[in-house]
Amino acid sequence: MEPLINLDPGKCIRCYACVRSCPVKAIRLQIAGGYPEVNNDRCIGCGECVLVCHPGAIQYRSSIDDAKALFASGEKIAAILSPSISSEFDDISDHRKFVTMIKALGVSYVNEESFAVDLMAYRYLSLLNDFKGRYYITSIDPIVVNYVEKYHPNLVGNLAPLISPMLAMAKVVRTVYGKDVKVIYIGPEIASKNEALRIEGDAKVDVVLTFKELRQLFADYNIDESNLEFSDFDSPLSYKGSLYPLRNGFAQAADMDENLLSASMVIVEGKKNMVDAVREFDEKIKTIQRHFCITFGNGLEGPGTTKRGNRWYKEHQVIKYANKRLQNFFRVEWYDDLQRFLELDLSRSFVINDQRLPVPTADKIKKILADLGKSEEDALGCLECGYESCRDFAIDIANGLTIPELCISYAMKNTQAYEQSIHDLNEKLAQTRKSLKESEQKTIVEKETAVQASELTNAMLEKLRSGVVIVDHVLKIVKANATFTSILGDEAEQINEVIPGLVGADLNRLLPANVITLFSYVLTENETIENRDIRIGDNLINVSIFPIVKGKVAGGIIRDMRAPEVQRAEVIFRITDVIDRNLEMVQKIGFLLGEGATDIERMLNSIIEFYKGEIKKK
Ligand code: SF4
Ligand code: SF4
Incomplete structure (x- = not known):
């Protein structure tokens, strides 16, 4: 089965709103600038991350295909609708049209969850009236059940051992329509999807659809109220259970005592309130001595709804709908149904699934706080990271759930240091560029000077009446002037036409062996030979050879002794x-x-x- 919460990195803009919003740190961040990761084992299915992720990178598991498969199966299907339909589907003119639209999907029976709210409220009333010294936390909200099982496992025994209204209603419809009927639940919360997976038997819910998914199905099946007639909910019908989405709707359903002076139950709603209430129940129930009715959300703005905001308008819609429903309310009939179904086994048990992490040592927390630039005294913090205090934040850093960069002041400090280092780097770069430019200009000038010097030397060499030749260590000619070529005769003149200056020519092929021996001697011994007269055939030349670079370059001055001026x-x-x-x-x-x-x-x-x-x- 696909996990309840999925994150698509392709859509994620790395704003980390999901990391900050998760009440149980089930979304962790391990690398600054990286993508968050969802840990579905830690998740309680509250859907806060879905609500804050505006790019839609976080999605909950879709049940649309399962629903379509069920519609196509030919099985008898009963749909159970959450009472908050009135706040979601205010665009549908009459709830009776809405019932017909659901049936048009292929559903045989359409029932209200509100009847099970009535049923469970009375069941709770009995439990509380039969007080035997144990205080309870209601288990009507699967998010709260998950939270207790995972983060306060020691309180599992304090969860009221009763199924939720969704499961109770599944049991009711199977009692009425037969055990083979398939059940689809339609509501605002996504935690119901996982809750349904936990229960088998008569209370089993086969598919859980959110309101958003229901709208998608209406669109896919082209179902519109304009060409449909009215039809009513199937029995059993509800009473005050239709007020369930309101803060004290559950207590109202069983006419529980809400007098602040005498009420035996505290009513709690909301993310932070849930966390605080369970903690206080854990720590101080002996003093508080009251049961806790806790819900995470209010059913009006869960992650499965399509419209956000306008809470009081939505509450108004719920009240308006409840009043309308009660106009044709038959109390006797309802009461008989209630008594009948109160006989059902509505109990359940819970499973400890401890997801608590160890508390790091005081030294480790202190060190992390110091790294963040906080002392233990000023560690109350700005709350921007989503934590109650810098200490809580430091604990989760130690447990690998988050990273220091999520702290704004730490990130700013790092950004400033980073900006300074970039600034320094830019300055160094500018200085290097300037030096390079100066060096480039100097090189150009030097090159021009060298060219001029080379041209001058070449001109001077060409003017000399003596032959000049410069050779490398293997006696290849590096430079020779015109007089040298002319002293060597026609063959050298011809080579010179092809290779001007005889550059690269082999001296061995141009001079007799006795002269070559002198060049080799100078290169090897690094000594100068002056004024050696050497006869070449009928010709007499005078040779002086001198080292230029020891063992590598040597120069020779050769004079043709036949020349009159010589x-x-x-x-x-x-x-x-x-x-x-x-x-x-x-x-x-x-x-x-x-x-x-x-x-x-x-x-x-x-x-x-x-x-x-x-x-x-x-
Ligand atoms: S809220 Fe959405 S976009 Fe932002 S980090 Fe989380 S997954 Fe990414
Ligand atoms: S659904 Fe709730 S608990 Fe799960 S990851 Fe999202 S915010 Fe956290």
Whole structure:
């Protein structure tokens, strides 16, 4: 069987109104921002969550298909209607039309639950009059029965051992129409759906429909009062039981003593009142010394109704309907029915289903309160979380039923901290962006400078009359100038046309082995080789090789000794070198030979000057 309460996360907007509204914390929240979860074992079927969930994410178990199957089965069916039909179906002109509409669904008998209200009220009167020292809590409302069984199991023995009016009426109709008749109950509460599942035998109710579901069936079967005639409820008919939806309707039904000075029964109605009343009964019944007639709702605005609000208008509708019904009331007939059915076995028993959770240690509660920013002294709280106090809230946090984020002040504090951290993060982000932009601009400038420097170097390299080549550690050319290419000859010139600057060309294929050996030596030993004259065929080149990056990059300057300017420069260089190296000797000779030696020096200098002049001319 599908659970009574179902939550569709697809429709849930995570407002947590359901978590706050549940009087027994049967809806828990485990993760901040997550979806609530319904624990149907803890649920008492009050339907508060259904009423507060505006997106309709929480729905109760539908009985429409069961009802349709029953209508189609051909079985004899008796419908039992809650007396609050008058407040729900105020859009139907006459209750007699309403009875015909129900019959049009395929129902044979239409009965009022109010007769069973009369019956049970008198049964209660007997129980209370036969007082033997035990005070009772009425068991007319299945929500209250569930609450006691689950949350005050020690009071199960104080639940009046009598069936509810719905079950009593099922027993009555089976007594009248036979045991085989199927029973459908139509009312405002959804707890009745689960109550029906608990009872077998004559009091069994086969299908429980809410008013909302009944409207759906009227629509599905296209049933409208406009083309239907009047018909009346089937007997037995009720008396004051039709006032049941009103706060003291049950007491009125049996003319119970409602005098505040002498009444033996306290009448309680409503969610908070139910919780408080059962607790006080538990704690102080020895002093209070009265029976408690407790109902959770009033039957006018249960989760199975379609109209909310206007309570006093609804009460007016109930009273108006009751008065109208009583215009044709036959008291003798009613009294005979009452006496007859009071003989039925209307008793029942209850089952302890303890859903209480352990109370956490005082230290744990204290710590949770401290985490929430509350001390035990100021823990009365704002009630916004739906709890009576911060302490109750802390207990449920400890039991895993809720989370601290449901506390508004805690959530706000966290939000502020979160906003501050976002603010700090944004500032850091802005600072990083600024630094990045500056660094980007710096890089652009550096890149431009590098490009300019590279262009300048390239231009200078191209202007040099010596060949220049730069190679990597495997002797691939990184850079070479035009003079280098021209020194190497035609083959190198052709390669240069395909690979400008010979970039990536293998030096091994361009220079003889003895030169390659020199490059390898420089790369390996990280030493410079200067001015090596090397003959290549008929040609003579002068080579200087130097390391640029140890073991990785080396550069070479190669001069073609056949070039006239090189020859002249070299002659000048070498003569100058001869002069320099022999100057001392010349001076010594001059010193020894006098003017004759000076003439030799003058002659040599004139040769140098001649070559310098020739170079300038070029
Ligand atoms: S009340 Fe409805 S929408 Fe809000 S959290 Fe609960 S299930 Fe979701
Ligand atoms: S029906 Fe009532 S008890 Fe059950 S989950 Fe909803 S609010 Fe809680």
